[in-house]
Amino acid sequence: MNFIWENLFRKVDHEHNVLEALRQTYIFQTLSRRELRFLQGMVHVRRFKSGEPVFRQGEIGVGMYIVLQGALEIHADHHIDDDVPTRKHLVTRLKSGDFLGELSLVENNSRRSATATALDDSVLIGFFKPDLLEILERQPHMGVKILLRLSEVLGRRLKETTVKITELKEEIRRMNEKT
Amino acid sequence: MSLTPSKASLKRANRWKLIGLLCVLAFIFAFIVLVENLLMSCILAFVVSYSLGPLVNYLERHGVSRALASALVFFAVGATLSLVGAWLFPYLGNSLYRLQGDMPRYISGVSQFISEVEGWLRSIAGPISDFDLTAKVESKLTSWTQRFFEHLPGTVKTFFTVMLLGPFLAFFMVKDGRKVMRSTAAIVPNYLFETALSLQHQINFQIGQFVRARILESLIVGLVTAAGLMLISFPYPILLGAIAAVTNLIPYLGPLLGAVPAFLIALVNGYSSLEIAMMAIVYIVAQLIDAGLLIPVLVAKIVDLHPVTVILVIIAGAQLMGIVGMIISIPVASTLKVTLTTVYRHLIDTRS
Numbered sequence A: 001m002n003f004i005w006e007n008l009f010r011k012v013d014h015e016h017n018v019l020e021a022l023r024q025t026y027i028f029q030t031l032s033r034r035e036l037r038f039l040q041g042m043v044h045v046r047r048f049k050s051g052e053p054v055f056r057q058g059e060i061g062v063g064m065y066i067v068l069q070g071a072l073e074i075h076a077d078h079h080i081d082d083d084v085p086t087r088k089h090l091v092t093r094l095k096s097g098d099f100l101g102e103l104s105l106v107e108n109n110s111r112r113s114a115t116a117t118a119l120d121d122s123v124l125i126g127f128f129k130p131d132l133l134e135i136l137e138r139q140p141h142m143g144v145k146i147l148l149r150l151s152e153v154l155g156r157r158l159k160e161t162t163v164k165i166t167e168l169k170e171e172i173r174r175m176n177e178k179t
Numbered sequence B: 001m002s003l004t005p006s007k008a009s010l011k012r013a014n015r016w017k018l019i020g021l022l023c024v025l026a027f028i029f030a031f032i033v034l035v036e037n038l039l040m041s042c043i044l045a046f047v048v049s050y051s052l053g054p055l056v057n058y059l060e061r062h063g064v065s066r067a068l069a070s071a072l073v074f075f076a077v078g079a080t081l082s083l084v085g086a087w088l089f090p091y092l093g094n095s096l097y098r099l100q101g102d103m104p105r106y107i108s109g110v111s112q113f114i115s116e117v118e119g120w121l122r123s124i125a126g127p128i129s130d131f132d133l134t135a136k137v138e139s140k141l142t143s144w145t146q147r148f149f150e151h152l153p154g155t156v157k158t159f160f161t162v163m164l165l166g167p168f169l170a171f172f173m174v175k176d177g178r179k180v181m182r183s184t185a186a187i188v189p190n191y192l193f194e195t196a197l198s199l200q201h202q203i204n205f206q207i208g209q210f211v212r213a214r215i216l217e218s219l220i221v222g223l224v225t226a227a228g229l230m231l232i233s234f235p236y237p238i239l240l241g242a243i244a245a246v247t248n249l250i251p252y253l254g255p256l257l258g259a260v261p262a263f264l265i266a267l268v269n270g271y272s273s274l275e276i277a278m279m280a281i282v283y284i285v286a287q288l289i290d291a292g293l294l295i296p297v298l299v300a301k302i303v304d305l306h307p308v309t310v311i312l313v314i315i316a317g318a319q320l321m322g323i324v325g326m327i328i329s330i331p332v333a334s335t336l337k338v339t340l341t342t343v344y345r346h347l348i349d350t351r352s
Helices: A002-024 A033-040 A129-138 A140-178 B005-034 B038-061 B066-125 B133-186 B190-231 B237-247 B253-268 B273-299 B307-351
Strands: A044-048 A053-055 A063-069 A071-078 A087-095 A115-118 A122-128
Touching: A002 A033, A002 A063, A002 A122, A033 A140, A044 B133, A044 B190, A053 B190, A063 A129, A071 A122, A122 A129, A122 B190, A129 A140, A129 B038, A129 B190, B005 B038, B005 B190, B038 B066, B038 B133, B038 B190, B038 B307, B066 B133, B066 B237, B066 B253, B133 B190, B190 B237, B190 B253, B190 B273, B190 B307, B237 B253, B253 B273
Parallel strands: none
Antiparallel strands: A044 A122, A053 A115, A063 A122, A071 A087, A071 A115
8 A cells, every 4th residue: 555655656746846847947937827737747857867869960950958866067079180089078067956958949951960878877868840839829928928937948048158169269379379 | 798787687677677668568559459349439539539638738727627618528529519410320320221212223334334435445445255244243143232231230330339439449548648648658767768658659659640631621522522412413412422531531442432423323323424524524523622632731741751661551451451450551661661760769878
């Protein structure tokens, strides 16, 4: 009997966790409670073993992931020339509450720009392009809220990249001046 | 390449998950094919759900819950079809009853027509050995007609089973289809998940568009044919329009099949050349509208198949499943094409 009750409550806990994780994710923060419940019915909860790749660099991606439990490591392979061996760069580590891959929601035939691997046994929430399209078809006002926030995130990422490129250019200029 | 134990066990686990998924899919497929009337009911359910899905989505967009929207749409469409059926069935039944009564006359009329053709051929080409074409055609036609009316009760039973089960399945496909797809997607291994989801979306989108376009196309062809026949005061215009609409679903052969009953009626009743020409013009105009306007605007862009491929898959469909095979051959082929392209792209991605 306890076993049944434990499982029952674990399921409720799990659903509550998913709902809470969605509510705290920046892209979905403007959604109402009813819309979040609708979204909960659209997303996919995926479990990854430690060391298992979530996606690989160069693969076609169709959506984003939110880390519900565990941690991920993002690394990119840097290939300059055929004579030089490919270098692997650690881009970042993501923990519970972080999200990744959101560009694939809007880009057509988007290729993953880095590889994401589970560091521990991890649980991720997947939200993909077909889910977003279905939301736009069935609940357009909710889809617009998500798209606005998504555009904001992508805009912010673009700004960060521009700042980084400017800094690097400045650094290269300074190095050239020194030599 | 040596694998670390964790990677090897991961690969093994993924392989078992894939085998499990394929077993589930194979079981569902076998169940649908082997249970009597289930395949036809499922095809009808897909057609109904793809046709009514946009209406349910429309209501949902205006704040109605999915369950209530599904119930409202199915009830409204069911009630409308029942009313149309209540008006049309006695008429169709009466037409069929009259057709059954007129059949011997039609058969002898066709025989007379053939014997006239035979006589004309003999006059220009001499005696065609001892071959009695008229008697052979007459006996064949009589046996076909007898068999048709003998099998009619069984066909009607299958028809009503499919007509009840199809919409019933369609209701749950519209209401809970998303949940079922999500549960099925849950057993897909992680490394195939995004590919499978993208594939399912592409197939769903393509078949949905195709089904809606074909239904609209057939409806317009049926309406134009019925209206045209009514205009020239041809008998059974609604029945012939309905036949033209249904046979129009069969690629290439359908339009010709749809016109055969009207030509037989005209020939047997000894209509004048002008009346036959007017009737032929009605069918030709309906087909011109179909080929010149409906197919380019509604259908052509959806199915990205070469014309030769289309003919080959229609022949294969006819060989495997007869008329139904011909109707479903194009969407099945385009689904296979999308699947193979996606799997190929996935394999290339994984290898590189």
